[in-house]
Amino acid sequence: MQSKIKSLKKDVLSALASAKTEEEVRDLEIKYLGRKGPFSEIMRGLKDLSDDEKRTVGKLANMTKIELETAVHAKFAELEGAMMDQIADTEWMDITVPGKKPRVGHRHLISKFIDDLEIIFGRMGFQVAEGPDLETEHYNFNQLNIPADHPARDMQDTFWLKNLKDSVLRTQTSPVQIRYMEANEPPIRIVSMGKTFRKDSDATHSPMFHQCEGLMVGENISIANLKAVMTQALQQIFEDASIKTRFRTSYFPFVEPGLEIDCTCPICGGVGKLPDKTPCRLCKQCGWLEISGAGMVHPQVLENVGYDSKKLTGFAFGMGLDRMVMIKYRVNHLRLLFENDLRFIAQF
Numbered sequence: 001m002q003s004k005i006k007s008l009k010k011d012v013l014s015a016l017a018s019a020k021t022e023e024e025v026r027d028l029e030i031k032y033l034g035r036k037g038p039f040s041e042i043m044r045g046l047k048d049l050s051d052d053e054k055r056t057v058g059k060l061a062n063m064t065k066i067e068l069e070t071a072v073h074a075k076f077a078e079l080e081g082a083m084m085d086q087i088a089d090t091e092w093m094d095i096t097v098p099g100k101k102p103r104v105g106h107r108h109l110i111s112k113f114i115d116d117l118e119i120i121f122g123r124m125g126f127q128v129a130e131g132p133d134l135e136t137e138h139y140n141f142n143q144l145n146i147p148a149d150h151p152a153r154d155m156q157d158t159f160w161l162k163n164l165k166d167s168v169l170r171t172q173t174s175p176v177q178i179r180y181m182e183a184n185e186p187p188i189r190i191v192s193m194g195k196t197f198r199k200d201s202d203a204t205h206s207p208m209f210h211q212c213e214g215l216m217v218g219e220n221i222s223i224a225n226l227k228a229v230m231t232q233a234l235q236q237i238f239e240d241a242s243i244k245t246r247f248r249t250s251y252f253p254f255v256e257p258g259l260e261i262d263c264t265c266p267i268c269g270g271v272g273k274l275p276d277k278t279p280c281r282l283c284k285q286c287g288w289l290e291i292s293g294a295g296m297v298h299p300q301v302l303e304n305v306g307y308d309s310k311k312l313t314g315f316a317f318g319m320g321l322d323r324m325v326m327i328k329y330r331v332n333h334l335r336l337l338f339e340n341d342l343r344f345i346a347q348f
């Protein structure tokens with residue numbers, strides 16, 4: 001009986017050693033150590049043995065069984081360890097690899113530029129004023145001293161509203177000046193930025209475009225103030241302290257005198273040529289860019305809003321905002337600003 005136990009032990013240990021899976025080990029466990037296995041059988045047979053044999057065989061059988069159970073558990077642990085090693089080899093990830101960047105929203109170049117202008121003019125004491133896109137003839141033309149027969153009112157230029165009498169999509173941001181002056185007492189410093197509409201559509205014009213409008217009214221406001229404000233603003237807009245301005249006489253019904261403001265070309269620095277001597281295409285080699293219409297507010301416009309034109313003076317200016325964005329960010333097609341192609345917008 002004792003040699004049978006020893007040979008059983010040998011069989012189990014060698015079978016365990018060659019087992020490759022947990023399932024094989026479990027089968028061995030059931031086969032040899034289970035209730036129907038040889039050890040149980042030996043235990044059941046003990047009753048037929050002498051007392052001495054009972055003691056010796058019983059003890060040996062018990063010890064051997066415990067030994068084998070321990071070996072089985074060790075084998076389970078070994079196989080599990082091997083499996084974990086395998087998982088570690090095949091199912092891993094490198095947590096130092098940079099993640100995928102979530103795609104977040106992005107402000108449009110024009111909205112960003114409007115914010116910049118608000119800050120630049122804000123530093124010079126200008127407040128932001130707003131007005132409606134849908135205007136009346138009264139504010140868009142009459143109050144701005146634009147006579148009834150002025151070509152700007154022409155059906156060709158202005159979007160008149162069919163079913164709303166005397167209403168237009170504003171052709172300029174200037175009506176905001178009128179609304180503001182009617183509601184506020186001087187001194188006044190405001191800028192107004194927003195959409196304007198005209199029946200233009202070609203490579204350099206869009207039926208909807210953006211303007212930046214400025215107005216300063218008070219006592220002793222002169223062209224010198226206009227010059228100072230515009231020079232400072234343009235230097236900050238183009239981030240170039242060497243920018244200079246020049247004024248040329250012009251005509252707009254709501255100012256007297258009317259002026260065109262030019263600034264030195266920020267691309268070539270006013271030289272007309274790039275550093276590599278190639279001609280500057282933006283300013284067409286003249287070194288200057290037309291940037292803004294402006295002038296001293298017409299006394300009639302001041303009277304229209306109830307201001308005393310004998311005591312008060314003021315200047316006003318209006319700039320095409322889209323063109324300034326194109327100059328500043330070197331955008332060569334106007335349509336890029338309005339197509340909303342994310343590949344373009346995301347660059348800024």
Ligand SMILES: [Zn+2]
Pocket residue numbers: 265266267268269270271272273280281282283284285287288
């Ligand atoms: Zn130039």
